[in-house]
Amino acid sequence: MSAQPPPHRAVAFAPASVGNVAIGFDILGFAVGTLGDQVTAIRRPGRGVDITDVRGIACELARDPRQNTAGQALLALVEAVRPDFGISIEIDKGIPLGSGLGGSAASAVAAVVAGNALLDQSCERADLLKFALAGEQVASGSRHMDNIAPSLYGGLVLTVGIDNPRVKQIPVPPGVRAVVVHPHMFLATSQARAILKGSVAMSDFVWQTANLAGFISGCYTDDLDMIRASLEDVVIEPQRQALIPGFLDARAGAMAAGALGCSISGAGPSMFAWASVASAAGVEAAMRGAFAAQSLRCDTWIVDVNSPGARVIG
Ligand code: HSE
Numbered sequence: 001m002s003a004q005p006p007p008h009r010a011v012a013f014a015p016a017s018v019g020n021v022a023i024g025f026d027i028l029g030f031a032v033g034t035l036g037d038q039v040t041a042i043r044r045p046g047r048g049v050d051i052t053d054v055r056g057i058a059c060e061l062a063r064d065p066r067q068n069t070a071g072q073a074l075l076a077l078v079e080a081v082r083p084d085f086g087i088s089i090e091i092d093k094g095i096p097l098g099s100g101l102g103g104s105a106a107s108a109v110a111a112v113v114a115g116n117a118l119l120d121q122s123c124e125r126a127d128l129l130k131f132a133l134a135g136e137q138v139a140s141g142s143r144h145m146d147n148i149a150p151s152l153y154g155g156l157v158l159t160v161g162i163d164n165p166r167v168k169q170i171p172v173p174p175g176v177r178a179v180v181v182h183p184h185m186f187l188a189t190s191q192a193r194a195i196l197k198g199s200v201a202m203s204d205f206v207w208q209t210a211n212l213a214g215f216i217s218g219c220y221t222d223d224l225d226m227i228r229a230s231l232e233d234v235v236i237e238p239q240r241q242a243l244i245p246g247f248l249d250a251r252a253g254a255m256a257a258g259a260l261g262c263s264i265s266g267a268g269p270s271m272f273a274w275a276s277v278a279s280a281a282g283v284e285a286a287m288r289g290a291f292a293a294q295s296l297r298c299d300t301w302i303v304d305v306n307s308p309g310a311r312v313i314g
Contacts, residue, residue: 014310015034015151015154017031018032029102030178030307038091039091039114041087044086049071061091072137078115080123093107099269101182101270102266108136109148116128125152126167145162154169156169171220173224174222177305181287181288181299195243227274250290253290254287262274273287280302
């Protein structure tokens with residue numbers, strides 16, 4: 001039996017993600033499978049990449065592939081692989097722009113996964129990660145993996161290195177859920193990065209390092225007390241929290257409702273908490289209430305932290 005030739009058209013879905021996870025600035029993130037972006041890639045004559053449609057909840061994105069996260073990611077793939085055909089893409093946005101839920105990363109990841117499905121010889125996932133990184137850079141102006149890696153691989157993902165990244169999927173204790181809350185406001189990642197100081201006090205460095213180590217070891221050993229003790233960002237969150245109206249009340253409400261930890265999702269304004277299955281609904285209600293008190297409507301999700309990563313769906 002001969003292998004099937006690659007299709008002329010492929011649709012890929014890539015999930016949203018929570019970057020940083022409080023203690024792993026730019027290096028740790030988890031997938032949020034309940035929402036995501038979709039990219040349809042279609043073979044066409046000629047060479048290169050073009051964007052023929054952008055649909056969904058954010059359709060004002062640039063159509064120039066070099067200015068678009070999905071387009072730039074796919075260009076990186078095409079420039080490396082040099083297929084003997086061109087690729088047109090259609091983007092369906094399911095993740096709000098400026099939400100802190102990894103929308104630009106998801107578009108980039110979905111584009112490379114869909115484009116890869118058209119190739120005669122598919123790329124390794126580690127290569128797709130590098131191509132997607134080129135796309136992510138268009139949106140945020142910096143190279144960080146904490147959204148693209150979980151969106152591509154699924155689950156809770158740590159990356160070490162940029163040019164030759166090592167990716168590690170971290171086990172999450174059973175019975176832990178993530179509460180994700182998106183208040184309806186826009187916050188540009190570039191703005192949230194621009195306010196960050198260029199240096200960290202030695203005491204904060206020690207504290208944050210301990211927290212990251214404690215959190216990772218707590219995940220590997222199913223130690224919820226260790227996770228509760230360490231899921232706290234003492235470096236980035238204090239600088240960014242003023243950008244999110246109601247942040248302190250939302251976090252306090254989540255912790256009072258039994259959360260293991262609560263912080264900003266990526267660059268914000270979305271927030272996340274980790275909680276046991278039993279306390280997740282109460283945590284969600286407390287966070288929603290804090291934003292309502294600021295007259296901010298929000299969408300909320302309670303998700304398994306082990307959401308699958310990007311995949312071809314059609
Ligand atoms: N790690 C990034 C940040 C995520 O916090 O700026 C945003 O894309």
